[in-house]
Amino acid sequence: DQQVKQNSPSLSVQEGRISILNCDYTNSMFDYFLWYKKYPAEGPTFLISISSIKDKNEDGRFTVFLNKSAKHLSLHIVPSQPGDSAVYFCAATSGAGSYQLTFGKGTKLSVIP
């Protein structure tokens, strides 16, 4: 039973445009969410996170939006660059007392020059 769902396996975007990656979750106990980026033959790298007490968090070109009522979060990349081409994983945790991140299956982003 997937608790974190990334329903788009892949996404192609033109360089300079906005990339929007989506993530849905089913577990209402999740209170902290993270995005990781993964290049081929490398481990994932942490990108950005958001707590459930916020609805937006920005870091440079990356912004994560959280809609708790819809159990939905999204990662916006503006402007998209070819180096952003990677697999993006959404992850969630119920925080206090939990030592586990639950990951989605990932979305492969291709930024076309």
Place this chain on the structure above:
Amino acid sequence: NAGVTQTPKFRILKIGQSMTLQCTQDMNHNYMYWYRQDPGMGLKLIYYSVGAGITDKGEVPNGYNVSRSTTEDFPLRLELAAPSQTSVYFCASSPTGVYDGYTFGSGTRLTVV
């Protein structure tokens, strides 16, 4: 600063063989984790450790064992390898827990034939 180092990068095992996947971090992180990623799937937690001498099971611990005798090292032992253990294994560490962005190693690709 090496971060998290995993060895080997690739390995082919025969059914029933055993092996140890090595993981070392040089960031003095208390928390360490082992995840596996099956093709087209998200990462799943195998085992984790909150400090030297303390380990606990994650979501998919069957067929694996771990030990944590030092802060730096967190080896993963596979006993009696099975084809279902064919996967990419990632070791990760973090300073204080799941709210931190993990630092991942580059992974070990294991094939059991």
